[in-house]
Amino acid sequence: MGYGNVAKVLTIAGSDSGGGAGIQADLKTFQELGVYGMSAITAVTAQNTTGVHGVYPLPPEAVAQQLRAIGDDLEPQALKTGMLFSSDIIETVAAQVRAYGWRRLVVDPVMIAKGGASLLREEAVAALCRSLLPLAEVVTPNLPEAETLSGLTIRTYADRLEAAERILAYGVKYVVIKGGHGEELDTSVDVLYGADTVVEYAAPRVATKQTHGTGCTFAAAIAAELGKGASVRDAVSVAKSFVQAAIEHPLGIGSGHGPTNHWAYRESVR
Ligand SMILES: Nc1ncnc2c1ncn2[C@@H]1O[C@H](COP(=O)(O)OP(=O)(O)OP(=O)(O)O)[C@@H](O)[C@H]1O
Numbered sequence: 001m002g003y004g005n006v007a008k009v010l011t012i013a014g015s016d017s018g019g020g021a022g023i024q025a026d027l028k029t030f031q032e033l034g035v036y037g038m039s040a041i042t043a044v045t046a047q048n049t050t051g052v053h054g055v056y057p058l059p060p061e062a063v064a065q066q067l068r069a070i071g072d073d074l075e076p077q078a079l080k081t082g083m084l085f086s087s088d089i090i091e092t093v094a095a096q097v098r099a100y101g102w103r104r105l106v107v108d109p110v111m112i113a114k115g116g117a118s119l120l121r122e123e124a125v126a127a128l129c130r131s132l133l134p135l136a137e138v139v140t141p142n143l144p145e146a147e148t149l150s151g152l153t154i155r156t157y158a159d160r161l162e163a164a165e166r167i168l169a170y171g172v173k174y175v176v177i178k179g180g181h182g183e184e185l186d187t188s189v190d191v192l193y194g195a196d197t198v199v200e201y202a203a204p205r206v207a208t209k210q211t212h213g214t215g216c217t218f219a220a221a222i223a224a225e226l227g228k229g230a231s232v233r234d235a236v237s238v239a240k241s242f243v244q245a246a247i248e249h250p251l252g253i254g255s256g257h258g259p260t261n262h263w264a265y266r267e268s269v270r
């Protein structure tokens with residue numbers, strides 16, 4: 001059997017040496033969901049389950065050259081961005097996405113790692129909103145990121161809706177506000193908003209600290225499904241099931257916030 005028609009999906013993100021988040025989480029997720037994974041690295045982090053110990057951004061030209069190498073040979077059917085670090089890198093990525101006309105872009109607006117390390121400079125938020133969000137089909141903020149992007153404090157579901165409307169005004173078609181940082185004790189609810197869409201995805205909240213890389217994994221799963229031609233609604237549904245399985249069956253490795261289990265979804269649907 002040939003694989004010539006396999007969907008090719010690209011992640012533009014930082015490297016997590018610990019393997020649980022960043023491009024490592026993205027490529028594992030792509031593989032599990034049956035798409036061919038490609039990567040353009042924006043920054044190298046020295047990281048493990050106890051935290052981020054070093055951040056080394058690449059020169060924007062190194063990011064641009066990776067994207068041209070991919071674009072000139074291997075057209076992605078979908079792509080996602082994760083850690084972008086600086087406005088220079090964001091403008092470089094936006095320029096290449098425009099130049100190649102890449103569609104089906106998922107932007108995970110990664111800002112701060114669980115331990116508090118900054119993965120996006122403050123000066124870069126404006127570039128993310130103005131240059132990248134208009135090119136995106138989906139943006140996947142957690143609650144603190146949604147507050148930063150919208151300029152609102154989010155307490156209620158009505159606040160979430162208003163924040164989503166402000167984020168949609170940047171030109172992105174859909175926003176998923178993730179509930180991992182929410183206050184519901186029993187469930188973790190993610191809400192998808194579009195021009196005429198509000199869809200809730202709820203799953204039981206798992207009492208665990210092994211949640212390193214949940215956000216990356218979720219956005220990567222959306223991109224993988226979009227690459228295979230799914231609707232945004234269906235792609236988010238698969239992503240929610242994928243990340244839920246990954247959280248419910250942790251690997252139990254590392255002494256801090258352990259990684260999720262990228263095999264678990266495949267084993268659960270077998
Ligand atoms: N304890 C949990 N139980 C169940 N689902 C969870 C839990 N924590 C997070 N999730 C789910 O994981 C996904 C990622 O959400 P979260 O809000 O944690 O993103 P994030 O903060 O961007 O992640 P990261 O820490 O990787 O940056 C969402 O689908 C969310 O509902």
Ligand SMILES: Cc1ncc(CO)c(N)n1
Nearest residue numbers: 014015016021022083113
């Ligand atoms: C490289 C990288 N990207 C994203 C995150 C957010 O989980 C992280 N901790 N590290």
